[in-house]
Amino acid sequence: MDNPALEVNGLTVKFPIRGGVFGKVQKYFTAVDNVSFTLPQGKILSIVGESGCGKSTLVKSLVGLVPIASGDFKLFGKTVKKNEIPNVMQMIFQDPFSSLNPRQTVVEILTAPLVARGVSFENAKKKAQELLARVSIPEGALDKFPHEFSGGQRQRLCIARSLMVDPKVLLCDEVTSALDVSVQAQILHLLDDLRNDLGLSIVFISHDMQVVRALSDEVLVMYFGHIVERGNADDVLTNPQHEYTQKLLASVPTIRRR
Template structure:
């Protein structure tokens, strides 16, 4: 069985590309293939036009995972987790204290969060830690994989506002994976629509949402209240 067939996704530097599709369309499989987590029969990952060896991918491309509860080691403090992200070979909190505190401040968490354990935080706070962990090593590309789907509706908007701020402040190059088209519209510059492991439509977000060309894209938009569009300048809650 072929999970992905001739899928090509280009993420321009400093921009966010939304990857959308129904469950089973191949979104997360593509993310894992990019990171070298799952083997591929053919294909390449290029950064700045050059092919990247798998051993370099974990340093240059970082993921914010879907589940904030299982993504953090319960036996490690937040500081230890962030120190390991900076330097796995010398993951000492004291050595990286300044970077850890700066990373926590960037996601609106206090410095003393470094000394606490994951179970002491809410789901939304843990996802902030996961974002800090992804950004602390200054990756060239960030992959955000359904990062609000495991959160309560009341905190989803907070995390999305944080991510939207960070992508503008840092000029992040990001692949944003979601099944929620309204959210993709808010945080992405371009959108790629997957269906059964194939790209059925791609282009600037405004163009695709205003005049979708593929039947599947039109069906996805029709399934969202308001046709998938949201008030300009807002983050969908």
């Protein structure tokens, strides 16, 4: 049997709380507490929970943006060493505008990851053109700046940038929350197509339960840094077992509920 695409074991993230005259560390706030889960190859695992539950901190720790206090994780059966940022896993952020350098053109943004790894600029540019076509960005976009695109197009650029190094795992942190509803659907269809065409495995963070229901294979529910429920998407969202999951779903507005 194939190894899971991602296997997280007892991962904990803590932030220091400083105080006093000299700003010494008084105590630590535990944002993610002993979290373990697996992401099967080719599947989409959604992480849901209220703001501040630790879901974004969890995925940021996997790409080295937040230090891990304890625990570890594996990619395709291989343990990732501390401070190692593997190419096989890439992250797409919530706000596409702030995650793109406003002073760089599209060609500079997309080619930078490959040029930094010793690939010639011409080869990197050729691959950038291929990926722009795959994410449905019009021709002639290479010499434009991020502010010249719509929000949905900027998110497509972020997706193209993440694919430049041929990842196998994508971490998507609220990638549709800053977009219009019609554009959200386009981005979700794009991610699903990429998953099928490239064999990607995706960790998807969202507050939108309808999006989670439509896109996910499995759902993981977080509450104050802990996993409180996990299972098949249909099972968790139609028949939640944990009280917090029940309240989370009950908070979703409908035309039938006041």
